[in-house]
Amino acid sequence: MANTIKIPGALDPHVHLRGMDWSHKGTFAGETAAALAGGYWAVLDMPNTPPETTSPQTLATKRAGLAAQAVCDWGVYFGGSQADNTAAYTPEVVSRVCGLKLYNNATTGALLIGDQATRARHYAAWPRTSRIAVHAESETVADILELVRAHRVPTHFCHISTAEEIRHLRAAKEAGLPVTVGVTPHHLFLTEADVAVLGALGRMKPELKTLADQDALWDAIASGVVDVVESDHAPHTLAEKASDRPPAGVPGLETTLPLLCTAVHDMRLTVERMIELVALRPQQIFGVRPGPETYTVIEMTPFTIERANLRTGCGWSPFEGMSVMGKVREVWVRGRRVFDGERVLAGPGSGQSLYGGAA
């Protein structure tokens, strides 16, 4: 069929699954089902959901939960902490994780590392054969680039959101530093003007930016400075979002591919580039390959993003009401159809660990 797009092993390298201490927001089973329904073969889970993934014990807890419940393939990040935990734990954990995550600007949880000396110790301890993913905004980007220059650990810059950050990273790539760049669908399709309408449902870290910043992200996709589109899926309940101190974060697993397909339909993006951004580059950067017969079929048909269509435990989306193009019709993993456009057909625990075998 000419009006379908086939993606070989879509990988979202930036999600915050729910479960464990935050099971009221969602579960490993439910959010990985949302990943399959969103068209993804696999997801890489961030370390700041409590209990935070900062020790071999909490890593084992999370891996056991995913091994029992996940319906898509998965990997998890280890989280660097201010307590300088990686030097001692790296040999034990590095083969069981997709990489080390360092939070260098304010975010959810208690993993903020504010000082350059602690960051440098993490960089010194983590092997160049793996990779570090960083939350770094504005001037912090330059601080991290200094560490990449010194230690040469491949570094993925998550959810880059401003024109200024893109300028820094373009220069770093031109200088030959081992850096890659991710952007999110909310920064590509929403701006700070949307916060007036969305309120807390439009708040996340990094915050939504200006139209000029958004244009810079699209230019950087076209020029190749951006490597990956990552959802930064971070659902919170509507009650939490309505509270006096709403947590930052929005869901994204089920809306990223339709939004990008809409950009393809609108000729802002080629199909080839989209497949690089959501499958080929994430696979290369994070060192994994989908098994044979692992692919997603998307039909280029219009629909409106609505609460009733979402599987994520939080039940809402910042993109509600948007008309998009591109319905996920089938997801196949290793020759088995795991999503048929309506139902998730994979059972709990059928998702495989991408790093270090069974938990």
Ligand SMILES: [Zn+2]
């Ligand atoms: Zn995140």
